Amino acid sequence: MIHSFFLYIDxxxxxxxxQVLVAAALGVAFFFRNLKMYIxxxxxxxxxxxxxxxxx
Amino acid sequence: MSDTVVSNHPSSYRDPSGFIFEKEGVIYRQVNTxxxxxxxxxxxxxxxxxxxxxxxxxxxxxxxxxxxxSSNFYITIKPEKIPFISYAYEWPFDMLxxxxxxxxxxxxxxxxxxxxxxxxxxxxxxxxxxxxxxxDTISFEKYEATPWIAYRQFCENFLGPLLIMHYSKxxxxxxxxxxxxxxxxxxxxxxxxxxxxxxxxxxxxxxLHNRIANKNKGGEQKGKPFDKQKLLNLFTSxxxxxxxxxxxxxxxxxxxxxxxxxxxxHYLDSKKKIITEWLQELxxxxxxxxxxxxxxxxxxxxxxxxxxxxxxDFDPYCINKLxxxxxxxxxxxxxxxxxxxxxxLGVNNEERxxxxxxxxxxxxxxxxxxxxxxxGKNIPFNKIAALFAQCCQYLIIEFxxxxxxxxxxxxxxxxxxxxxxxxxxxxxSFEEKFTILKKENVQDSPRVLFLMKKK
Numbered sequence: 124m125i126h127s128f129f130l131y132i133d134x135x136x137x138x139x140x141x142q143v144l145v146a147a148a149l150g151v152a153f154f155f156r157n158l159k160m161y162i163x164x165x166x167x168x169x170x171x172x173x174x175x176x177x178x179x
Numbered sequence: 180m181s182d183t184v185v186s187n188h189p190s191s192y193r194d195p196s197g198f199i200f201e202k203e204g205v206i207y208r209q210v211n212t213x214x215x216x217x218x219x220x221x222x223x224x225x226x227x228x229x230x231x232x233x234x235x236x237x238x239x240x241x242x243x244x245x246x247x248x249s250s251n252f253y254i255t256i257k258p259e260k261i262p263f264i265s266y267a268y269e270w271p272f273d274m275l276x277x278x279x280x281x282x283x284x285x286x287x288x289x290x291x292x293x294x295x296x297x298x299x300x301x302x303x304x305x306x307x308x309x310x311x312x313x314x315d316t317i318s319f320e321k322y323e324a325t326p327w328i329a330y331r332q333f334c335e336n337f338l339g340p341l342l343i344m345h346y347s348k349x350x351x352x353x354x355x356x357x358x359x360x361x362x363x364x365x366x367x368x369x370x371x372x373x374x375x376x377x378x379x380x381x382x383x384x385x386x387l388h389n390r391i392a393n394k395n396k397g398g399e400q401k402g403k404p405f406d407k408q409k410l411l412n413l414f415t416s417x418x419x420x421x422x423x424x425x426x427x428x429x430x431x432x433x434x435x436x437x438x439x440x441x442x443x444x445h446y447l448d449s450k451k452k453i454i455t456e457w458l459q460e461l462x463x464x465x466x467x468x469x470x471x472x473x474x475x476x477x478x479x480x481x482x483x484x485x486x487x488x489x490x491x492d493f494d495p496y497c498i499n500k501l502x503x504x505x506x507x508x509x510x511x512x513x514x515x516x517x518x519x520x521x522x523x524l525g526v527n528n529e530e531r532x533x534x535x536x537x538x539x540x541x542x543x544x545x546x547x548x549x550x551x552x553x554x555g556k557n558i559p560f561n562k563i564a565a566l567f568a569q570c571c572q573y574l575i576i577e578f579x580x581x582x583x584x585x586x587x588x589x590x591x592x593x594x595x596x597x598x599x600x601x602x603x604x605x606x607x608s609f610e611e612k613f614t615i616l617k618k619e620n621v622q623d624s625p626r627v628l629f630l631m632k633k634k
Contacts, residue, residue, distance in 0.1 A: 141391040142326035145383045146409035149416050152379060 189529035267301035268355035271499035279337035299333035335361030350495030380420035449622030464541035471548035560608030568612035
């Protein structure tokens with residue numbers, strides 16, 4: 124069913140507001156993602172050093 | 180301005196920034212005065228050069244002359260010619276995915292030069308040497324701290340169709356003939372399974388997007404601050420999601436056809452030998468179309484004899500495999516059902532021309548195809564001959580007689596109503612449109628190869 128309302132509005136209508144919400148959610152999600160990657164990188168560096176010490 | 184006729188391209192009417200036109204068989208793009216600032220920034224900032232160097236955008240040459248005589252004229256550009264134009268409804272999943280990823284990369288790179296991509300449609304992507312390339316040079320505007328104007332368009336034209344194909348595990352290029360300008364978000368949402376909501380990125384870009392867009396119909400759109408980092412997060416999120424999407428390589432009816440065919444003693448070798456000899460006499464040529472290309476065994480053979488190869492098959496799994504294999508070669512893999520080739524679409528049926536209008540080649544290959552059209556689809560020989568005759572100068576076609584094991588296999592599943600399916604009838608029907616130049620039997624097979632020239 125095509126709502127007649129759609130004929131009078133820009134097809135991108137509403138997408139501006141949603142981007143503001145999506146950006147806020149992504150800001151939080153990427154903060155934790157980066158944190159996770161940082162922690163992972165830190166521990167992998169740590170375990171690498173440990174391995175190197177063992178092999179020495 | 181000269182007196183030569185200038186014709187505007189039928190699909191280039193939406194954007195007031197400029198338009199495409201043709202003059203003396205050459206394609207140009209006029210940039211209008213209204214877009215002058217954006218265009219000069221695009222060139223002077225180095226973004227154009229960055230895209231051209233990385234083969235992301237079709238390169239162009241600037242022509243100062245006003246070829247159209249239009250009062251809006253700012254500059255004319257002559258883009259490098261794209262040999263064959265194809266559309267998203269002819270692409271398998273991985274072609275569409277690569278086109279979407281290129282669009283996002285363009286949008287991300289543009290931000291580094293303080294510009295933003297204002298259009299996100301697959302019609303702005305074409306193919307060069309097996310790689311996607313963007314063709315709309317005037318799609319970049321100066322960035323003004325607003326959200327992405329093409330966000331919804333991207334979700335409806337790229338993300339939605341890719342998600343539907345991913346969750347249904349099917350290549351569905353046909354979706355684009357039903358919705359040539361993108362599938363509405365509400366339709367995408369209704370076609371996705373409930374479990375898709377558990378993917379954060381899918382939830383945000385489709386489910387939440389649809390809900391908010393519907394609630395906020397006609398609401399105020401401007402004045403909301405949106406910095407570059409937010410836009411980058413948006414592009415990265417779409418990219419992360421799309422990179423994870425895939426359609427599994429299923430074993431379709433025609434995949435692994437060549438391995439099976441190769442087992443039939445010298446059949447493939449003999450066929451290749453005959454075709455190579457004939458090609459050496461006819462070539463070099465510009466373009467060859469391999470219809471019923473399967474995974475492109477004969478497209479590969481043709482590659483030494485022409486500049487571009489259009490490899491079409493109705494099986495999207497084979498064409499997808501061919502695309503993944505032939506990246507970097509001038510092959511255009513296309514999903515085409517010859518019993519229903521892509522129609523002309525859009526305003527006045529002129530925006531996108533039909534497949535047969537676009538397919539103008541020197542040589543057509545039609546190997547192991549005739550029985551699928553004549554017996555599989557009940558198409559009479561004279562109609563098949565007319566189909567090929569409108570697209571080529573030469574035709575190399577394989578006649579597969581009824582006694583062939585593949586035809587026998589087909590006839591096991593249906594009643595044999597094909598009394599006219601004989602070599603004699605085949606020759607007399609094709610002689611209405613073609614002159615038969617050569618004929619040779621393929622070794623270890625009842626099949627016969629014909630070289631024909633259009634009358």
